[in-house]
Amino acid sequence: MVSETVHCERHGKRRATFVCSHLVGSLRTQQALGYYHAEDPGNPYPHAWCGLCDRYLFDHGGEWNDETEAFAGVKVLCSECYDEIRKINLNKPSLADALLNMGKPPKNARGKRT
Numbered sequence: 410m411v412s413e414t415v416h417c418e419r420h421g422k423r424r425a426t427f428v429c430s431h432l433v434g435s436l437r438t439q440q441a442l443g444y445y446h447a448e449d450p451g452n453p454y455p456h457a458w459c460g461l462c463d464r465y466l467f468d469h470g471g472e473w474n475d476e477t478e479a480f481a482g483v484k485v486l487c488s489e490c491y492d493e494i495r496k497i498n499l500n501k502p503s504l505a506d507a508l509l510n511m512g513k514p515p516k517n518a519r520g521k522r523t
């Protein structure tokens with residue numbers, strides 16, 4: 410895969426990375442959500458997603474498809490933002506994991522199917 414570049418408001422021109430919208434939010438809230446990533450040997454910035462997405466993925470056959478990607482709401486970020494996200498989500502206890510361990514994954518859609 411050719412590595413693309415992105416122009417980041419904070420960091421300027423950097424390598425483009427792909428993370429779920431929840432992890433993007435963690436950059437602002439500093440709240441850890443868990444860090445999961447694609448098997449992508451040799452790529453220092455594999456596609457990444459949070460504990461909520463991982464749970465959703467697991468519940469929906471473990472495959473990325475239109476439905477699971479819609480849940481993740483994947484965003485493009487620069488490689489430095491990605492590093493910050495990785496730090497936040499690896500070094501802190503994850504709220505998402507805590508909730509998942511209680512067996513009650515938070516759901517935005519309360520049983521409502523779209």
Ligand SMILES: [Zn+2]
Nearest residue numbers: 429431459462
């Ligand atoms: Zn997520």
Ligand SMILES: [Zn+2]
Nearest residue numbers: 417420487490
């Ligand atoms: Zn950035």
